[in-house]
Amino acid sequence: MDSLCHYTTFEALDGILSSKTIWLSNLRYVNDRKEMWHFYECLKKCIKKEMPDMEVEVENLFRQQWARFENETAYAFSLSKAEDDASQWDRYANGGKGVCIKFNPQKLSRCTAGYSFTQPVFYEADVSNHQLKGVIEAYLCGGKLPKDYSDIDGVFFYVWISSGAFKHPSFKAEQEVRIYAHPFEGSRWETLKYITSKDGLREFLPIRLCEENESDYGGAIEGIIIGPNAGIDCELMRRYLKDRNVDCSNIEINISTCPLTH
Numbered sequence: 001m002d003s004l005c006h007y008t009t010f011e012a013l014d015g016i017l018s019s020k021t022i023w024l025s026n027l028r029y030v031n032d033r034k035e036m037w038h039f040y041e042c043l044k045k046c047i048k049k050e051m052p053d054m055e056v057e058v059e060n061l062f063r064q065q066w067a068r069f070e071n072e073t074a075y076a077f078s079l080s081k082a083e084d085d086a087s088q089w090d091r092y093a094n095g096g097k098g099v100c101i102k103f104n105p106q107k108l109s110r111c112t113a114g115y116s117f118t119q120p121v122f123y124e125a126d127v128s129n130h131q132l133k134g135v136i137e138a139y140l141c142g143g144k145l146p147k148d149y150s151d152i153d154g155v156f157f158y159v160w161i162s163s164g165a166f167k168h169p170s171f172k173a174e175q176e177v178r179i180y181a182h183p184f185e186g187s188r189w190e191t192l193k194y195i196t197s198k199d200g201l202r203e204f205l206p207i208r209l210c211e212e213n214e215s216d217y218g219g220a221i222e223g224i225i226i227g228p229n230a231g232i233d234c235e236l237m238r239r240y241l242k243d244r245n246v247d248c249s250n251i252e253i254n255i256s257t258c259p260l261t262h
Contacts, residue, residue, distance in 0.1 A: 003102040003222060004079035004177055007092035011197070013099050013224075016209075017244045020217060023193070023204035024075035024116065024181055027164065036074065039166035040066065040159060042127045047137060050128075054140055061140070065156040074164045074182040075116075075205040079103060081175040084225060086260050088174070093227050096260040102223030102252075108179070111209045111218040116181035119165050123172035132159055181205060215247040223252040228260045 016022060027035045034041070044062045048055050080088055089096040109118050127133060135155050139145055149155050164180050195202050210218040226237055234253045241248050 002081070002105075003083065004081065004105050004108070005083050005085075005088070005225075006077070006079050006101045006103065007085075007088040007098065008101065009094045009098040010230075013101065014244075015195075016101070017217075017241075017246055019206065020210050020212065020214070021206040021208050022077045022112075022179065023206055024077045024179060026073050026203045026205075027076055028073045029203070034168050036160075036163045038168050039127065039163040042125055042166070043130065043133055043136070043159065046126075046128050046133060047140075051137060051140065057140060061136075061152070065153070065159070068153070068156070069160045072160070072182075074180065076119075076164065076181070077116075077179040077207075078174075079177045079179070081177065082173075084256050084258050086258050089227055089229075089256065089258055089260050095262060096227040096229035096256070096258070098227045098230065100225040100227070100256070101221060102225065103220050104222045105177070107218055107222075108209075108220040111220050112179055112207050116179050116207060119178045119180040121171075121174075121176040121178060122166050123169045124166060125169055127166075130162075132162065179207070181207075215245050216250070217246075219250065221251055223254065226253070226255045228256040228258045229262055 012023075040062070044058060048058045051058060078092075082088055083102070084100065088100070089098075093099065105118065112118075132155065135146060135149065136152075136159075139152055139155065145152070145155065161182055164178070164182065167176070193204055193206055195204070209220050210216065224237060224241075226232060226234065234255060237253050238248060241251070241253075
C-alpha cells in the first residue's frame with residue numbers, strides 16, 4: 001500500500017511530534033452525524049425489506065440490541081489514500097494552512113499493533129451480501145446460530161464492531177483508512193486525554209509511536225507536505241523539525257502543488 005495521509009493543523013502536528021503519539025478521536029464527536037449508525041441502519045432496513053412479515057420482530061430486536069451499545073464509543077485516527085487533495089486541505093488542514101503527514105502504513109501498523117487495527121472504510125448503503133445479515137435472518141426464522149456465535153448478543157457485538165468500518169456514501173471522496181480501536185480492548189489503552197481549543201473540547205485516545213528516547217517515530221512518518229496556504233518553505237519546516245529533535249533522515253519535506261486559495 002502507498003503512503004497514507006493525515007491532514008491536520010500545525011498545532012496537531014506539534015502535538016504528535018512532542019508526545020510521539022497519534023490521537024484517536026472519539027467517533028461520537030466527528031463530522032459525520034451518522035458515524036457508527038450507518039451500517040446498523042442499513043442492515044436493519046435490508047432485513048426488514050427481505051422479511052416484511054417480521055418487520056415488528058426485526059425492529060424490536062435491533063432496538064433492544066442498540067440499547068446495549070448506545071453509550072459505547074470507538075476511537076479512530078483518520079488517514080486518506082488521497083494525497084495533496086483540495087477537499088482534504090480545506091476541511092481538515094485549516095483551509096490549506098496546515099500540513100499533510102504521510103505515514104508508512106506497514107510501519108504505522110507495527111507501531112499500533114496490540115492497541116488497534118487498520119481498517120479501510122466502506123462507503124456502501126447496500127449490505128445485502130454481508131455475512132451478518134444472513135446470520136440475523138437465520139436467527140429470526142428459527143433461532144439457530146452458527147457455531148461461531150454463542151447467542152444473538154454475540155452476533156450484535158460484531159454488528160457494532162463492523163459499524164466502525166462503514167460510512168455514508170457521500171463521504172466516499174475522502175478515501176479513508178482508519179486506525180481503529182473499540183472500547184472492548186480498553187484494558188490495553190492508555191488513559192483517555194482531553195484538549196481544549198477555540199473550537200471546543202476534544203476527547204482522544206493516545207497511542208504511542210515510539211519510546212520517549214527515540215526520534216524516528218518508529219519509522220511511521222515518511223513525509224510532510226506543507227499546505228498550499230501555509231506560507232512557509234521547506235527549509236523552515238526542516239529547522240522546526242530539528243528544533244523538535246525529529247530524525248529527518250527518512251522524512252521527505254515538500255510543498256503542496258494544490259492551487260487551493262484562502
